[in-house]
Amino acid sequence: MLKIDNLSIALPAGADRPLAVNNVSFELAPGRTLCLVGESGSGKSVTGCAIAGLLPKFLRQSIKGSIRLGEIELTSLNERQWMTVRGREVGMIFQEPMTALNPIMPVGRQISEVFNAHGIVLSRAEMRDKVHGLLERVGIREPRRIADSYSFRISGGQRQRVMIAMAVALKPRLLIADEPTTALDVTTQAQVLELISDLQSETGMAVLFVTHDFGIVADIATDVAVMQHGNLIEIGTSGQVFEHPAQPYTRKLLAAVPRLGACRPCAAQRAVPLIEIAGLCKRYAVADGLLKRRQLVALNEVSFSVCKGEVVSLVGESGSGKSTIARCLTKLTPVNCGTIKLDGVDLFSLKGAALKHARRRIQIVFQDPYGSLDPRQKAIEAVAAGPIAHGTPRKRALEEAAELLSLVGLSPNVVERYPHEFSGGQRQRIGIARALAVKPDLLIADEAVSALDVTVQAQVLELLADLRDKLGLTMLFITHDLRIAAQVSDRIIVLQNGAIVEEGPTETIFAGPAQAYTRKLLGTIPGLNAGKHEGVADMPLGAGRLAI
Incomplete structure (x- = not known):
């Protein structure tokens, strides 16, 4: 189906290495799933984009080697020829x-463009039925409504399903999935992976799956290829790579995977609450048709506390209310009812200087550091901005910012760079330094490591643990990855549809969840069903399979 021979792609002058992809060769047969894994910058996505003909012109011109899809040599195609291959074949x-x-x-019209672009003539009724059928096939419950909706009005899981519907509309021979489940919660992630597997079984297509999540690899891969710095350093069946990794780098990646068996032990009893939330409600008015509006309940009578020095994780599916709680705590959104007390003082009663002081005590690290950093502001200035706003002299603020950036693992010679000059992991470290710069009492990490590869993720989690111990931080950790929650939390709060369904010490939640919803979340963790693919069923726990 797919054969790559000695593929090399050069980077422009001044890049951190000469080649984005260096002499890579592999094959992919029909019906097989090859997972391409490695850290950020390893060349995974560049390889996928090269196969799909989606590289920018300056990289496309530097391609050497061969990419063959059946009898088609993809590297020799011009843009007009790619228009007939992309979508129909790939x-x-x-x-x-x-x-x-x-x-x-509307997303339905975008799906119909796939057929129009390839000259498939259908009547309006036939096109409508075709689009609705595709949406229904990928698990959309209300295909007619979703087809008429815009992308920003549907959930992340629904958007990803629409993308899958577009990708498989013409039943291509090869499907390339580039980190398609990174930002999805565990249940939606499991549904998307099952959907791709079902479509593969129906059509016999080959799947090239680019990911950094070894739990997903264990679940879906028939073959695994490991990349580092543009080089393909190891390839084999999933059983071979997981059970007998040949390269130290592969073993390093496997060792960095979060494991459920690594629950953070319960800390000593803490009785002094820093944050007390009582009866918190939040409703949004959303459109329901052309002229109607309805109330969407984001939070429904939520009550909990976080004690000083404690790490509490909020877990649940997308739309469960996790990030809404963070926005309410930081007063980035108003609430409809309820109270939030910081050291016994009601945050909603504060104004002026008192509110500004309280805001300094609660800081947040956002999921997307690139979106939360000013692209025109250097790293050191971004970190110093908070202290300056709270009255610290500029010179002193810059000195302290440099110390903080060093504390989070960034060398002094990079602090004058802009956000786009850093990797994703480095930008997240800048976000952490910025949040710590004003010396907060509570640090909120909102999906702070969900988009990072496993080694950078492990480094950031270790960094947060060190800072927690050194600075005595209280942390509210928001995540959809229960493996991460197990590692960092003293206590876990499970949310569903804006309400708390279960809470308790981490070890208790994982050892004996009381609620069916919690058991459902635990059952959808990637890697737990790894035995359904060849060579993985007998993989020992110590060799990279998730330890339970």
């Missing part, structure tokens, strides 16, 4: 469907 699912979908066009 489909692609992108990591972020919100940026891949057109925000000013």
Whole structure:
């Protein structure tokens, strides 16, 4: 189906290495799933984009080697020829469907464009039925409503399903999935993976799956290829790579995978609450048809406390209310009812200087550091901005910012760079330093490591643990990855549809969850069903399979 021989792609002058992809060769047969894994910058996505003909012109011109799809030599195609291959022979699912979908066009019309672009003539009724059928096939419950909706009005899971519908509309021979489940909660992630597997079984297509999540690899891969710095350093069946990794780098990646058996032990009893939330309610008015509006309940009578020095994780599916709680705590959104007390003082009663002081005590690290950093502001200035706003002299603030950036693992010679000059992990470290710069009492980490590869993720979690111990931080950790929650939390709060369904010490939640919903979340963790693919069923726990 797919054969790559000695593929090399040069980077422009001044890059951190000469080649994005260096002499890579592999094959992929029909019906097989090859997972391409490695850290950020290893060349995974560049390889996928080269196969799909989606590299920018300056990289496309530097391609050497061969990429053959059946009898088609893809490297020799011009753009007009690619228009007939892309979509019909090769489909692609992108990591972020919100940026891949057109925000000013209904998603149903975008799906119909796939057929129009390839000259498939259908009547309006036939096209409508075809689009609705595709949406229904990928698990959309209300295909007619979703087809008429815009991408920003549907959930992340629904957007990803729309992307899959577009990618498989013409039943391509090869499907490339570039980190398609990174930002999805565990249940939606499991549904998307099952959907791709079902479509593969129906059509016999080959799947090239780009990911950094070894739990997903254990679940879906028939073959695994490991990349480092543009080089393909190891390839084999999933059983071979997991059970007998040949390279030290592969063993390093496997060792960095979060494991459920690594629950953080319960800390000493803490009785002094820093944050007390009582009866918190939040409702949004959303459109329901052309002229109607309805109330969407984001939070429904939520009550809990976080004690000083404690690490509490909020877990649940997308839309469960996790990030809404963070926005309410930081007063980035108003509430409809309830109270939030910081050291016994009601945050909603504060104004002026008192509110500004309280804001300093609660800081947040956002999921997307690139989106939360000013692209025109250097790293050291971004970190110093908070203290300056709270009255610290500029010179002293810059000195302290440099110390903080060093504390989070960034060398002094990079602090004058802009956000786009850093990797994703480095940008997240800047976000952590910025949050710590004003010396907060509570640090909120909102999906702070969900988009990072496993080694950088492990480094950031270790960094947060060190800072917690050194600075005595109280932390509220928001995540959809229960393996991470197990590692960092003293206590876990499980949310569903804006309400708390279960809470308790981490070990108790994982050892004996009381609620069916919690058991459902635990059952959808990637890697737990690894035995359904060849060579993985007998993989020992110590060799990379998730330890339970």
